Amino acid sequence: MEVLQILECSPPLTREPLDVEQAAAVARVFKALGDPVRLRILSIVASRAGGEVCVCDITDAFDLSQPTISHHLKVLKEVGLLTSERRASWVYYRLVPETLGELSALLTLPAAAAAVPR
Amino acid sequence: MEVLQILECSPPLTREPLDVEQAAAVARVFKALGDPVRLRILSIVASRAGGEVCVCDITDAFDLSQPTISHHLKVLKEVGLLTSERRASWVYYRLVPETLGELSALLTLPAAAAAVPR
DNA sequence: CATTGAAATCGACTGGCATCTATATTGACA
DNA sequence: TGTCAATATAGATGCCAGTCGATTTCAATG
Numbered sequence A, B: 001m002e003v004l005q006i007l008e009c010s011p012p013l014t015r016e017p018l019d020v021e022q023a024a025a026v027a028r029v030f031k032a033l034g035d036p037v038r039l040r041i042l043s044i045v046a047s048r049a050g051g052e053v054c055v056c057d058i059t060d061a062f063d064l065s066q067p068t069i070s071h072h073l074k075v076l077k078e079v080g081l082l083t084s085e086r087r088a089s090w091v092y093y094r095l096v097p098e099t100l101g102e103l104s105a106l107l108t109l110p111a112a113a114a115a116v117p118r
Numbered sequence C: 001c002a003t004t005g006a007a008a009t010c011g012a013c014t015g016g017c018a019t020c021t022a023t024a025t026t027g028a029c030a
Numbered sequence D: 001t002g003t004c005a006a007t008a009t010a011g012a013t014g015c016c017a018g019t020c021g022a023t024t025t026c027a028a029t030g
Helices: A003-009 A020-033 A036-047 A055-060 A066-078 A097-106 B003-009 B020-033 B036-047 B055-060 B066-078 B097-107
Strands: A052-054 A082-087 A090-095 B052-054 B082-087 B090-095
Touching: A003 A020, A003 A097, A020 A036, A020 A066, A020 A097, A020 B020, A020 B036, A036 A055, A036 A066, A036 A090, A036 B020, A052 A055, A055 A066, A055 A090, A066 A082, A066 A090, A097 B097, B003 B020, B003 B097, B020 B036, B020 B066, B020 B097, B036 B055, B036 B066, B036 B090, B052 B055, B055 B066, B055 B090, B066 B082, B066 B090
Parallel strands: none
Antiparallel strands: A052 A090, A082 A090, B052 B090, B082 B090
C-alpha cells in the first residue's frame, strides 16, 4: 500500500543502486506493468479524456472474460497505478498520475546520457 | 530484438492506447524490470561510474548462485536494457541508455498532470 | 597441451500467475 | 422485496519463471 511512498524515496536507477526494500517495492509495480493486457488497460484509462473509464468499456475492448479483466484491474489498483470509484451500478477507474510520474523519474537518464547524438 | 524500435514508435501511455503489438513489446521490457534481483542488477550497472560492471562484481553483490545471476543478465540483455562485451576472461555489462530513456518517455505525464503540488 | 578460473548453458524442481467457469455481491428499479 | 445488470470473488488448471546443481565453453597461462 505504501508503494508510492517507497517510489518517492527511490533514487533514479542511474544514480545509485536500489536497496533490497526499494527494489522489492519497485519490482511490484513493474511486474504489474509486465503484462500486455494490463498495459493496454492502463493506456486506455490514462489516455481517456476526462480521466475516467467504466469497467464495461474496458471489458468490451478485449476478448477476455469479465473476471479476467476484473483481476487485472485489481492488480493495477493494488500497486497504486489506478483508483476506482463506484457510482450507481458502474465502477469507474482512473489513473494515479503520481505513481506513473515516479516510475518515469526512476528511469530518467542523467542529462549527459540523455543526449544521444546520431 | 526490435524491442527498442517498437519502443521508439510507442506513444506515451497518457496519449493514446497502445495497440496489441506495442503492448506486447513494451510488456516484455517491463516484465524484465518486474523482478527485484534484476532491478538491483540494473541499478548497479546503470549507476556505476565508467558504465561497466564485471559479472563477478554483480555476483558478489547477491546471495544467489552464479547461474541465477547469469540468467537474469541474459533476460536484461534480451530485452535491450543491457549489452555485454567479453574482454579476456571477464564479461562486462553496460546499460543501453536509449532503452531506459524510451521507457521513461512512455510513462511521462503531460505537463499539466506532472505538476504535483505538495 | 593441461589446468585453472570466469561465465554460460542444461535439466529439474517449484511456486506463482493468467485464464476460465461458477458463484456471490452490489445497486437500481419495478 | 424480487429481479436484473454490473463487478467482484472463489476455486481450478495449465503454463511460465526463478532458482539450483551439474556441466560446458572460453580464454589465459604455466
